[in-house]
Amino acid sequence: MSFTYFHHNRPEKARIRTLLVLSLLGLSTVFSSCDKNEQEGYPATMQVFNALDDGLALYTNLSGAHPIRYNASLQIRNKLYDQRNNLLYLDKPMQRVEFYSSKDTMPDDRPVLSVEADLQKSGIYSLFLFHEKSNAASLLVKDNVPPINRSDSSTHLRFANFSETQSISVNIKGAPNGSFVANLAYKSMSDFVELEANVSVQDYIFEIREQATGNLLGSFTTTGLNPRNNFPGAVNNWIFKSNTLVFTGKPGAAFPNNYRTIVMNHR
Template identity: 50%
Template sequence: MISTYCKRNRSANGRNRIFILFPFLAILLITSSCKKNRFDGNPATVQVFNAMDDGISFYTYLGNKRPALFKTSLEIRNKSYEQKNNLLYISSFPQQIDFYAKPDTMPHDQPALSMLAELKDGAMYSLFIHGEKSAPAFSLFQDIIPAINWQDSTSHIRIANFSESQAISVNIKGEAEGSLVQNLPYKSLSDFIERSAGKSVAGYEFEIRNQATGELLASYATSGLYPLDGTPNLWLGKSNTLVFTGKYGAAYPNQQTITLMNHR
């Protein structure tokens, strides 16, 4: 009888503990539903390009308070791109992203730029920061990266115009002006264009011109189009953006230039 009594008592205590836990579980479920956190391993991907004037770099911070240290923050260098330094993975939407200028001359604890990013699960984005430090702005694009064409040796390329004040045209050197891209306005992207990247192609030199006058503004020559053994593959089976930045006639660091932004 003692053993039976103790067993029933333990069962009753267990039921009591379960009943007590139910309200706490309900509170947790309600709380967790307030913000869309994803734990399914399929975050949004944001590639950040810093096209700011005057050589300004940024530290990124995913929050709403200035961190005490920036050791764990990405440093987005000016007019430079490496995926390890410029790639953000975001799994909570909407997500606040703060950009703190380096060197920091802003009022204490104020980011140079703050944005609330509304993103989608598993989607890819390109984020361009541009303008002057006194009034920075951003342009966010959702990307559709072309599928790799394994049957043919090809590469995909597009042009981003973040050089102020003029529309541009693009051609391959030796081809007609505007034969690749025409009338691309400021703060916009062209479509991806497929080009051959086989062994027979030595390379390409892209020429960016003023749409209205035809004046050559900048050029970019590919390197390692078809990689040899042991050399980095930047083009074959890849998708890249050539980012055109700077101001017409300006001196360093605001001269017009082209930077390679790779997507895979």
């Protein structure tokens, strides 16, 4: 009985083995195709900072069509940064990015700004929008974000000057004027600087000054840098992170155009 049973099912077992092999080959082809598509994809990333001096929120449009669906478009809030809205993934080497204000709802309205971005594959970019709606301009920068240094607790910081009235200098409180950044011109950025961020450091207090006179324009504190000062489980926005501190504002102006420093996080 067992001998007859063995021969009766041998073709069936062979057929099952064949089906399994073919299925595995099919899955291998699918995964290979997916991997190939992912490698051939372009995604560059663009972090957008809205530094316009008239308080406008902007809405992104990548399609080139108008009117756009404002309820489905990313809102770039004025002089605030949130990666959920301000970080774009772009899949073309030449990408037009248009920005509309919420009041521009008619089909013939033009964008506040239209940017033709020439992007490198897998490149990381920052796009700054500045001036006012009537004369809006942009600055696209290819970033070189420092790698994470896991061997030591540290943070990487740089300053960007979008306060159009003057060049600025930056020092850590108690250090000489301009010792952290010197003569940072309007619409320019410093290099990233690595700073210690271990438990021996409380917070860094940066003083932003007018380059020509040394007058203090504002200050910024890295609140929460020391993990001992945070609640258990709280996210530390500084250790093993890279941030751009964007300085904006005009002398004597009211909110939102008063002097302010806003954190633009890169990871």
